[in-house]
Amino acid sequence: MLWHKAWVDTRWRFLIALALLLVPACGSSLSFPSVRDFLASIELPVVADEEAAAAFRESLELTRTFRGYAWSQWFSQSFPVLLTLFAALLGSGSPLVKGGSGALFSLALPVARGRWIGTRAGTALAELFVLALAPSLVFAALAPVVGEQFAVTEALAYGVSAFAGASLFLGLAVFLSTLFSDVWRPLLLTCAGALAVGMIVPHDYGLFQAMGGTSYFFMGTLAWPELLVGAVAAAALAYAAAANVARRDF
């Protein structure tokens, strides 16, 4: 019943997030032939900056294949950012918010406080897993439609990478939701935290690189250390959230 309640509480956020991820994922997959043809038809502009020109050429080169196109246009760019945003959204709002809807009713039920938080976090984590995998698998499913191939294992690798990284922000939102009595402050603070991680950590390293599956695309291996740190930090934050709720007065 607790799982059902957690699902009822978060289902609209989840379904809207799923739609917002699936639509662009489908659009990107199906528009590959036209993008490829368009880029093949244009002439390379003359750029004085050799470094910028090299980057542009590399970008064009990537979009020649479906694999490169999918990674450069989706998995390494908008996907980690969107998934981070949705992780913050799913994690925000505790079922035991002081003065919130039904908090005292929940607390009077014979259910441990930690179980309330754990169930809510677990449900959000499961939803985040679906949000991470579903759009990734769309690329594998739609590749044959545009006459291309995209391995399911590669789609899963990108999905799992993004999921492991985004779970850190989910954990942060769950923790912050035990400190604030509204949805907006945990959401905004988690987004600010994500922005800080993105800005502080050097571009070629860090969580967002790992979430984008850069090492998998170039070397065929997942960025285990970063992803592991993200997952462990997420678990620690969820534990801290449960501990915080356990000691609070309502």
Place this chain on the structure above:
Amino acid sequence: MADELIIQTVDIRKRYGNVEALAGVDLKIPRGAVCGLLGRNGAGKTTTIKVLLGMVRPTSGVASVFGLPATDAKASLEIRKRAAFVSEDKDLYGGVTVGELIRFTAAFYPQWRADRASEYLAAFELRVGATTRELSRGMRTKLALLLALSTGAELLILDEPMSGLDPAAIEQVLQIIVKQAGRDGTTVLFSSHQLADVEQIADRIAIVDRGRVVVDGALDDLRDAYRRVQLVFDGAAPDAKLQSSGIVSLRRDGRVLSVLCKAGEAEVVAEARALSPKGVDVLPVSLKEIFLETVGVEN
């Protein structure tokens, strides 16, 4: 068994910063009692209730329910399996139907009484398909009561259960509480500002004032113990200081000197006669008078 204490608190204190919400609450409620918890706003009624249900941790003191420590997380789970609660603001989940909320709540209580739920659904005229957002405050109160009464709990803790109800609904709820206590032997602790309602169904009273229980006992015992000795003089009542034990309060109003005493009214009458009053009356005291005098409010 009849004297078994379902609720016992000893010197419960709770501080929020510089504010002392509870300043040593001592409360004893035996099994099967219907106990009215009275007090002004902010007196500490809700905080006391929350301590019993493990929602608030006391700064010090001991609180036990069913003989289990209310401050222990595991024991609190066991307490909440056997006790049902209706909060003051009747906050229920929004956007779910009455039927869904009943099914949700039933899942947590193995001793859930589906027959009672059906009975109260009909009595309260609640539609199972109505969402909680569609319900008026009064109907939400009834739904909260239905959920609490159907849990099969041994102890009902109701925080202002009559708030938001019209007089007819209040009467209906009072009758249902009495019926529940009578047929199942359920112990009931309910807070209220409506002294008449408390007087109608409670057999025990606890008055909380400034974080302390200032009166606690069986209602009949309290009625027997308290008396008002009214002295009428020819002229203005004298500015006398009576020394008898048991005097709770003394008030002069023109020619009348009114003394509220707890036990020993004979001693007060004897002392008062020395003042040569024109007349002396010993009158029974209502719960309202006891309440107003003990919490220090001028009647």
